[in-house]
Amino acid sequence: MLFCPTCSNILMVEEAPESGLRYACNTCPYVYNIRRKVSSRTFPKLKELDYIMGGAAAWENVDSTDAVCPKCAHVRYQSASTKMKIEKMAPLMPCSDSSAVSKAAEMLVNGHVIAVPTDTIYGLACSANCPEAIKKLYNIKGRDSAKPVAICVTYVTDVRKWGEAEHLSDDLLNSLLPGPVTVVLQKTKYLNNPFLNPATAKIGIRIPDHNFINKVTKLFDLPVALTSANFSNEPSTLSVKEFEHLYGHLGAVFDGGVLSQGLDQNRTGSTVVDLSKIGLYKIIRKGISYEKIVTILEDNGLKNVEHLSPF
Template structure:
């Protein structure tokens, strides 16, 4: 018995006249021609999810399987993007231009794409992200479609200053000293939304919003020029591993306005694919770690040094 490396369902054998046998999945588009005797099995490596606020996967993707396409080497996105997903149904006009972050006026070009309602790929402190204007309904819908993501799963926003964080997230109970010690950096702070964040398509199933202030120079300058909140989620198909270089999400180029190349991020280390540490600070005097990411130990130390205690 063989199992689909994409969705873990049992594979069936199909016989095609003059073309031989192939394995096929009844649930997803996975197929594989049988060219020789198969003497091995592929099982998905499922990862345990917690269920705080819908689980860590709700705030940024986790990979549900490490298996890859036997033909091209891509992961689950290879089949899902090319066949049945929402992003496959979207019209592809042309492949996105790849722009070096070091290029003159790259910051202003990125801001203009955002102003035009486009979704772009950008480097951050941790991994590559997909970004769009947070208060633009059409841009948010396009962002979800590109990722093949359930609209019930929240995305974070990216801003420039602590004052911006206070505008978009309710943070009266948090001191400036705490926030300036945490930020900027590889941490996503989850707070209750304020009335200013009024896009009905942005995290419609929760009253909370994750907010980041990146330390990475490029995205930090883009947020300053754009001067509005930027929705930010990992640059990969939903449930695929996060990406450390632009080559790793080439299958999404046809749906993006532009790709801004900042080279290999996080020193190319596999353990850094976890992305930012996500912490819920919406309750007075306490914190809840939603996802352990980069700098987890340092972030917990900062929180506890400021008198917050862990719950959940």
């Protein structure tokens, strides 16, 4: 038996409205579509659990019973884990709604985590300098706090305020931003939340080429922490329907339609490049604009740190 990762009640396997099967909780709104064939409603194989629940997370949600699976003879020993309690389902609001921008900014001010569209994939966003909001963001993601999240700002001048960018010209930054790129720099003293990327002195900074999120960050006027709208180790999401299982943890979900033309190859997200060293760049993640970004960097005289001779 599987337990709900949000309220720890037993999950049932039911027919999904569209097609196929899904796990559903009778107590809270948690629903997770089963994307691969399940051999048994009562005793799915361990490899199926690993896929559905996310690797080691499968064992965290297995019932603490001594029942033996009739197909594989495995005994279920691990106890269920209690995770965040769902208070209510997040409201879903189209980005085209006249009050959507102000509502999103209000949610950020009040310390909520919200889902927003970007120029690449859907993201989870909260106030970057709010300790409680950042802790909530990591809790929702099921993410190791040692893994950094980026921030989202409105203007190149904001990049310079929150990241050490004196060695980068305006021409270079304006060529890169806005767009599907995350620029990694040393944090400045103004980005002083001890829970934001505690394992590193660097911060990734984005200015998405997306009207809605840009209006939100402009109205909020502070850095917005941004990470992909999914559980850790799940695929990135291109539509709000793909992360319905997160709704119960969020303050609101802002629907910008299908992003990046709905193409799976665009789930890689933004290109992430470290520009913290003078005259050098290092690609951390290729993302969807790798070739374009490398061309811009090298046209501006930057060298790939990985291509430098050690002598």
